[in-house]
Amino acid sequence: MSYDHSDVPLDPSTEEPAAVVAEPLPEDARLEFSRLPEDQQAEVLGGLDIDDAAEFVERLPWEQTVDVVAGLPPEFAADLLEALPSDTRADVINELEKDDAEAILEEMDPEEAESARELAQYSDDVAGGLMITELVRYDESSTVQDVIDDMRENADRYRDYDVQYAFIVDADERLTGVLRLRDLLLSRRAKPVLDLMIRNPLAVRDDMTLEELETFFDEHNFIGVPAVDGAGRMLGVVRASAVEERLGERKDLAYLNTQGLIKEEVRSMPLFRRSSRRLAWLSVNIFLNIIAASVIALYQDTLASVIALAVFLPIISDMSGCSGNQAVAVSGRELALGLVRPAELMWVWGKELAVGLINGSALGLLIGIVAYLWKGNVFLGLVVGSALFLNTVVAVSIGGLVPLILKRFDVDPAVASGPILTTVTDMCGFFFVLGLATLLLSKLV
Amino acid sequence: MSYDHSDVPLDPSTEEPAAVVAEPLPEDARLEFSRLPEDQQAEVLGGLDIDDAAEFVERLPWEQTVDVVAGLPPEFAADLLEALPSDTRADVINELEKDDAEAILEEMDPEEAESARELAQYSDDVAGGLMITELVRYDESSTVQDVIDDMRENADRYRDYDVQYAFIVDADERLTGVLRLRDLLLSRRAKPVLDLMIRNPLAVRDDMTLEELETFFDEHNFIGVPAVDGAGRMLGVVRASAVEERLGERKDLAYLNTQGLIKEEVRSMPLFRRSSRRLAWLSVNIFLNIIAASVIALYQDTLASVIALAVFLPIISDMSGCSGNQAVAVSGRELALGLVRPAELMWVWGKELAVGLINGSALGLLIGIVAYLWKGNVFLGLVVGSALFLNTVVAVSIGGLVPLILKRFDVDPAVASGPILTTVTDMCGFFFVLGLATLLLSKLV
Structure with missing residues (x-):
């Protein structure tokens, strides 16, 4: 706690005995502000007391904090930065364009500017970037x-x-x-x-x-x-608390990364910035998808003979994705908690194999029965069920191991694990269904 | 900071002038311990000083902390709990089976037990469950x-x-x-x-x-x-720091929830507990998948005539899932940051529609050209491209809106958004491809 004058009435003559129970503030102000155009945001902030303005800016989503400061006249931005805690101040300077940052630093108290420059050299993910310098x-x-x-x-x-x-x-x-x-x-x-x-x-x-x-x-x-x-x-x-907060931010970013949202998108950002960021990720995925689907093209004749197989291809693709992503999530968690070393591929594989055999059997049996009941052909059930069984085992193996392997090569598992997993499991899944069907073609037609 | 005797040499006669720079401890001890069978874990802890044992147990993944305490003799567990900070102690008691908890509380100092009982009544997600009672x-x-x-x-x-x-x-x-x-x-x-x-x-x-x-x-x-x-x-x-830490835990859980890993799985847990938890989620998904794929079954004749369409069905299913999940992630983030109210469906829809039109056009054009180049049939390209365009618009709309709607009905968006999204977009995607193909069948064969 840091009880400063703005938070508590310091007048010792007050007779009110009870503690002031803090009410959560309505979030509407932040919401409305975040949707204003940049010039109006500057105007609103200019109307506030500098400490209030700093507090307000600090509580905006991070990308917006930086955008807002960049849009302010340097003199005002300098006052605002001086009112921020030293760690946040350094983070903002770090994120600003070099010219914007310099213009603002020029306007600051030389000593504060020097200290801010030093702090700004640290990444946000080391102690220097997280520390505050307000100390005695x-x-x-x-x-x-x-x-x-x-x-x-x-x-x-x-x-x-x-x-x-x-x-x-x-x-x-x-x-x-x-x-x-x-x-x-x-x-x-x-x-x-x-x-x-x-x-x-x-x-x-x-x-x-x-x-x-x-x-x-x-x-x-x-x-x-x-x-x-x-x-x-x-x-x-x-x-x-700064360490915990930054860890939380990284978790958010890791989740957004799995969806290809590399930077922190909020919908008040300009349309083309939002759509192009998302599209970059989607473009990678569509190429991987086309590669995976080309396996189907190799088996067009089989498919033409047993058109029912086409119904099961998306099911097997999607279910293997689900199973594999579960393994990815567990590996990611165990890596983060230090419960597994990146080199322990065999230990993880053994654990995943066991789960994959059980769950693959259950899912394969289920989908096999559905296929059999639909077409009355036991071999169709056998082909589809075996394919899902085999592909579940493949999916949990890949899903369990890929994050460990990426970690060993210092690639963030959150970004790349998903696309690698789905591409490989899709290819394997299509291959299992259509390859088995080709072998048993005479029984299926 | 809380410099107690175990952390720093208090002897004022020491002449060493520099600060002791803390080295991160090797995580191997935690890793090895987490893989021991329960009885051996108890044995290892029994060999430690009680404060060290408490510190060690506190640092294990949460599910394991509870399992380990449950496996200890009540007398030893009571000593261990007394050595934990009050908030962690209450959390453990909260999570234990009622009988286990009572047996341990019986062995504790009556005053401590009473205070622990009171704290244990709070959920972990309110101030009472997060507070410590060590105060003056x-x-x-x-x-x-x-x-x-x-x-x-x-x-x-x-x-x-x-x-x-x-x-x-x-x-x-x-x-x-x-x-x-x-x-x-x-x-x-x-x-x-x-x-x-x-x-x-x-x-x-x-x-x-x-x-x-x-x-x-x-x-x-x-x-x-x-x-x-x-x-x-x-x-x-x-x-x-307790608030930030708990927020981080919730983020982890939310991510695991999206993969159907409701509880915190670590691979040292028993096999059947792991496989059955994962299977529960997979079973829901396979039924949703079968429902979605049944749309394909309705169009078997069209598929039989234009077998090339089968190649594009999984691509459209997967790409729409990607686009939709991006919108889910952005909505989840904006809800968490208070940047959107659950009632603002039209605002979100407008924003997503704009992105969907742009990205749908780009992706549709791309896949349309691929289809045309492959088969030399411009109508095949038209069918496949239009389907992906339309379905991208559907996917971002659903992905953007579902989290808001779930939030309004107090359902955790993380758990249900994914399966709802993929089921609906799969059905729509299959319908767009095969429906359009049926309309243009004479041009495709």
């Missing part, structure tokens, strides 16, 4: 009294900080200790901080990855951790 | 000196707490104020907390939903917020 540091020669004096003097500046800990640095700015406010409270004022601080505090390197930070916060029930550079110099604080 | 509270008559004395006396107990704020309650346990440690530090010891505390602090109700909490923390850059019951009584603290 003291040198090793300080006493408890020095710290208290500084906090009193700078009360206004620190109001928006989450000052739970103070950080102690040596002459080279290297982090050497952490001071708990609690301990300050319990100690004599003349005591040197060196005698009070926790020495060798845990810290993370600025280049620590998001996944490593996730593990770190799994291990340690902290709400934040100091971040240092390679030389141990104190840079900022990474909050657990 | 004082009554309104306290002075700064009283608070300091208490913190000194209970230093051991509070060591694991994140004491950043102290909460002030009235005689009825209602939250009336929040004390910043920082303010304590700067004030005279004789001062009553009433004169120092922030009055009317923001708080959330224990029944506030996860979505409302997300909005709250979007609005307020807090790291935590006190939770109160309907009467304003202080219950606990909801941390921003």
